[in-house]
Every structure is written in structure tokens, then in C-alpha cells.
Amino acid sequence: MSLEVLAVDDSRTMRDMLNLALSSAGFTAHLAEDGVHGLEVLEDIEPDVIITDINMPRMDGFGFIDAVRAESKWSRIPILVLTTESADELKAKARAAGATGWIVKPFDPAKLVKALQMVAG
């Protein structure tokens, strides 16, 4: 199943890798550099799932999730948080912000795909 994915990360390397992993899995990847940019991209596309980093300039991942969840047309889009920590605290924080799940960086592309399928079919 081909998913349309919006991936938000301020690191170019991470965006490149997400793009590669997603397109290799046959998904369509849309990339954004931070929360503000992510919201701009969301105005144009309607992804099946969103992946977002936490630490980003302008608008961080938490702010971005808040903004997405606050908009009724986007409130049901599954959101996966990309994090280098597997600390439970961070997961709890992500969940409190309204995230659907998380992916621990460095991610294994197969796991990424699996996680995406878990939240978006």
C-alpha cells in the first residue's frame, strides 16, 4: 500500500534519509524543514501520515503536533515522532502532545515502514 507521508525534520541528512527510505518503500514523501514549513506543506497536500522531529527551529515538533491537532481537518492524521531518545518521559510527552507513535533514531527503514503501516494502514 502506498502512503503519502509528510516528513518534518530540520536536518537535511535526516530528510534525505527519510526520503530515501520512504520512496524505496514505494511511499510518496513530502519534506519540510520545521513545524512552520510543515504546516505550509499541509495546506497543499493531505498526507496519510506525518513524521516529525522534535528539536527544530521556529516551531518544534510539539508545537507542530499541537497545531496539526488543533485543526479539525488534520486532527485525525496519524503522527509519528522521530526521536533519538527512547526515554519513556519523551514518549509520554509526545503522546501528551497528541502524537500517535514514535520512531527512535537512527531508524531502521524496515521498522519505519512497519511503524507507518501500524498507524496508517
Place this chain on the structure above:
Amino acid sequence: MSDPMAEIRASFFIECEELLESLQDGLQLMDDGDTDPETINIVFRAVHSIKGGAGAFGLDDLVRFAHRFETAMDEVRAGRFHPDGEAIRLFFACADILGDLVRAARDDDQVDDGITGPVLEKLDKLVGIEEEEEEDLDFTPATLSLDFGDGGGLPDLPDLPDLSALPDAAPSVEGLPSLDLPADLPALTAEPLAETTTKGFTVHFKPENALYASGNEPLYLFRALRDLGDISVTCHCGDLPNLDQLDPDTGHLSWDVTVHTEESEQSVREVFEFVDGLCVLEIKPITGAAAMIAPALAPTPAVEKAVETAAPEAAPIAPPQKPAAAIEVVSAPAPTPPAPVAKLPVASPVNSDDDTLDEAPKDEKSGSSAPVKATGTPTQPRATVRVDLERIDRLVNLVGELVINQAMLSQSVTEAGLPPNSPVSTGLEEFLQLTRDIQESVMMIRAQPIKSLFQRMGRIVRESSASVGKEVRLYTDGENTEVDKTVIERLADPLTHMIRNAVDHGLESPEKRLESGKSREGHVTLTAQHRSGRIVIEVSDDGAGINRERVKQKAIEKELIPADAQLSDSDIDNLLFLPGFSTAAEISNLSGRGVGMDVVKSSIQALGGRISITSQEGKGTTFSISLPLTLAVLDGMVVRVADETLVVPLNAILETLTLTDNDLKALGPETHVVQIRGGFVPLLDLGAELGYRQPQDSYVGGIVLLIGQEDGNRAALAVDAIEDQRQVVIKGLEGSYGRVPGIAAATILGDGQIALILDPTDLVGQASGRTRIRQPQQALVG
């Protein structure tokens, strides 16, 4: 670069350089007293992003160091640690080492643990965090491998909390209407885990409202379970209220799923990782009795009918490599008729009738999104392209050829005797302008801010001041001045040496500074600016200035000058550039590297640049480097002397004049000066200087080029004729001939002839050195 991962890796290291730059910037701001949380965030993010990327490429050393550094920065970010000057100096050191590690990883090199270890220890001690073995393990770098062949291996996620601790709120299954969906899938061919395997598990799953709010979707969880093996799903909808009491935002359903799998319980739990805590979840190995459940649910005719309607919708759900799921629906008497409920947009899109496994959210989405979906959405706000430097260099070379070609064409047109207003001549004029524009644009591609180089100097200042026990602060200005990339690269060594020199020799010790009423902390200032078509870089210190007496003494001792030499202040200052000169009473750690200012001078000259020095006793010393904007072309004056064609860089020529008897004064048999507006300027016969001919008896009626030098000195170069003024392409000679005194490079003229490009400053310097400092003449054999 066809391997996408290799490309990403290369681009990662480029990004690292950018991150290191913002790290330095951020630390500098913190050092200047900036306490803005965003500044600290920038520093944190830079380290964090380097760690993230490094992890993906399995760069363990880098990850480990970045992790500790990040942890420390996190303490600062969280406000648990307030860094003072010393702490920030340590952060700078960490940033430097981080840079080393990045470059070592890039070049497959190693960084000595002896360097990283002590700094890390200091860091941990300073910030007050204990060496965290556990946290180190927490971040296990996993090399990214792209193998999607079999849909991926099983995730090995961290241990989940023991779910038996959860309140046992599972409602009784008995007596409830149930919907059983045994997904008729063949077992997956995935490698069974080495753990204890069972025949399968029963999963009781009751989502809480928060599960739906988080964007999780039971349907997808069941699909993920189905990837583990055959499943049968029983939906309990007994909690469903009557339609008029139904709150669409509240979930009322729960499920029992039986998974027939060889996989471990861990694999089953992983499916529910994201919803852990948002639902009631019980996972139990299938016991003998439970295993009997599935066969007991034999299809009835009614069920088979349901399958017919369910199957087509279920088919596309299945991953392509697996056979379509056949879904059996067991209808059972229910207090609330399931069918109408299914049509309601309840919180759970998983409903209890035959479209249970329908793509509910998906359909809804594709219906509404199709018209708004835009292809080619801009994914990067800043339009930049990364281009291989080789390609740019090729373009630069081609433009060089174009310039040569255009010159040849101009020459042909002139030779053909076409009038200047002829269409060909006018067209050529435009062609010339365009060539110039192209050339400038291409050069602009190669230009980059000098900032990266300046930041490296920050480290040199920190390290060199620490090693000689001085306190030094580096100020920079004009960091955004754009300079040709090659110039920046080749400037690194001379600039490093100059900075070291300023710290080591220029600045006084803190005690001496205090004695002379200065601040304890010495200042080194590094500036860059564009000035009349050249880049001027200045390194200045507020130290004691050049001790001219001592310099002169030293030069006499070393027999560089005669004991009775009469030297102006500027002459003495320039002695520093003589080979083998060192003023340090004892060779310190820093300057004892066998590199003197003479080497600095020749590397600057090799770049077509000039270096000059000004110093004020007690106030400090300034070294000024002037460089051409590009190393590829220059505007030159084509002159003839002794039947040779030479090119003199136009920016060195102040004016040209024809000599009259009045202008010329003879000081000796071979020594003349030219009187220009009341001042006297030494006359140099270019032909004789280059060894093409003997000095002439008279230069009256001859043409001279007045050459202006960086230090304000002037000289008049006698030539036979001025031929043209044009742009020439610089072809380096050093690769073949090494450095030739007085000659900067060569070029190819319009007629295909090769001409040497003069280095007038060097030439004049050679000549004055001969007359005033008695440096042995290095005659150029033409």
C-alpha cells in the same frame, strides 16, 4: 555517486560543517553573554543533529562524543546548569573536538581517545552529570541498511512495561454479542525468533478514548497482527448504547483477537507499542482450550454470504506479496442491531458489520483530498542546488577558454581592418561584455563567505593562547565577505600562522598588559572586506607593537642586513618577512614549527596577493593581506619589452607616462629616479630586471608604468611599448616551474602567444632588496 546512501553520507558531512558553524556562532553568542533560550537551543540542536546523522551511519565515536556533549547542553537548556566563562571555553573545546571527529569520520581517520577522554571527563564534572553507562547504551547506533526485500525484519524495540500491572478492566466476554473475523492468512515466512515460541496468543484489546485521539487506529493494529500469522477477531459491541444516546467521540468496542503465530509474545506486544497505556491490553499464550476456539467457528451459509461482500474490500488491504485475506463474518444475535451502527461516524472507524476491515478513513480522505492534492509541492523553501565542485571548475575553465577565444577574435577583427563602428565590431563589443558578465557570474558560484575560515581561527586563538598562558579574545568582522573557495582553502595555513604569531609574539603576557594599563585579556581582530576589486584581510593585535630596535639587532646578528644599514621603520618591519628571521628569544611551542613569516609571504604571493605590515609601538601590529577576487582571470596591461610580451596586472598600475629629460635623474651609472609631481620614484628597467637585456643608457622618451605598492612605496617600470589592455586568463606556472621571482603566472594571448604575467610588487621588492638590504639577487633568466 550512484549509491544513494553514499550521497547522503557525503551530504551529511557537508551539513555537519554547517552545524558546526552554527554551533560556534551559538557558543560565541553565549560567550558574549547572550542567554536567549533560542541561542542555547541552536547549540543543542547542532550537536543533536550531528549525533542523529552520525548514528545512522554507524559513526560510533562521533555518536558517543556528541551524546555526552548533548547531555551537557541539555542541562544548560533545561536551566539546571548556568555556564560561566570557563564552562563556555570547555564547550568551545568540545565543539572543536566534535569538528575533529566529524572530519575524522569523513576521512576514515581516528581521533585519539587521549584527546576526547579528558575533555569529556571535565565536561561531566563541570555540568555535574555522572558518567552514564546506561544512557550510552540507550542510544545504540544502528547502521542504516536499506533492504525492503521481505518487508523488513522484526522490530527489536526496547522492553515494554509489564502489562500485567495494568488494571484488569477487561469486561467479560461471555454473553456478549461477538463478531469473529478469522483472517485466513498463511503463516509468514519470517524467521522465528530464538525465544520460546508458542502456537499463538489471545489478545484482549479495549481502546480508551485517548487512543482514538492520538490518531491510532485499531484496524491497523489488527492488520499488523495479521502480519504475524492467522488471526481471528471477535468484536464486542455490547457496550454500544442506543443510537439516540450514542456519543460519536466515545469508543464502545472491544476486541478479542487470536493470533496463530510462531512469533514471540514480544512481537505481539510490539504491535501495541504505540497504544500501550491507551487501552486495556491482555496478551496470553494460547492454551489448549483457547486453541480450540478457531476451529469451532465453522462458517455458516450466512457467513459465506458475508464473505462475498467483505472479500473485495478486504483484498486491497493485504500487502501485495501476501495472498488476499479472506474474512469470515459470524453474525450473532445482538441486542443492538450492528448494521445501522456501522453507518455512523463513530469514534472508532472499525465497526461491527461487514465493512469492518474497510478503509474507512482512507476512503473518506481520498474522496476529499483528490481535488486539492497538488503535485510538485515545494518541499524546500530555499532554492539551493548542491553542485560538485569539479563541475564548477570545468565551467571556470571553459569561461577562461571563452575569454581567450574572444581575445583572439578581437585580434582578428582588428587585423582585418574593420572600422570600429562596423556591425562586427559592435557585435564583438557586446560579446566582450557578455563574456565578462558570464565570467563574473561563474566566479560568484565559486565564492563563499570567509566565515568558515574565520571560525577555524577562533580555535587557533583558543588553543594557542592556552598553550602560552595568555588570555586572548578574537574579534571578527566582515565574515560574510565572499571569497573564491580556492583562495579560502589556501589562505588557511598562512592565516593560522599569522594568528599564532599575533598570540605568541604580538600580545604581551597578562601581567605586562596590566603594567602598561591595558586589559588583562589581549585582543586579536580579524577582518575581511572588499576594497577596489580585491579582498583585504587584516590581522591585528593590541599588543606591544614591533620592537624595531630588537628586530634590527636580530637582522644584523643574522647578517641579513649590514650593521650600518639605514632603515626606515617600514623597512625594519618588513625584515620580518625575510627568510630565516625569528624574534622570539626562545622558540616557543607555537612558532617553533619551522614556518616563518617568509613562508606566509610567499604563500600569499602565490595567491596573487600581497602582505604588508604596520605597527605602532605599545599599540599593536596589523598585518594586511590583499588578494585578488579570483585566481582565474585578471585585467592586465599588455606591454612589450626587449621583444617580449608581458602582462602587468592593471590594479598595480597607478598611471603611465612618457619620460622627458626633465623627469629623469641619474643617481649613478645604472640607477635612475623619476621625478613625478615633486616626488622621486626609483626607475626599474623591466627588461634588465628580468634579465632580457642590459640596462639602457638613456630612458628619455621611454614609457614607464607607475607601480603602487601596498605599503605606499612606488616604483616606475620602464617598458618599450604598451600594446593593449585586456582581460587575461591566468595559467599557473608553479606546477611546472615552482615560484619564479617577479612572475605571477602566464597567460595565452589573442594571437596564441604565451605571455608572462608580472608580479610587480615582488619585482619591485626584489629590486629594492638588492639596493637596500643587499639580499642576493636571484636573476631570472628569460
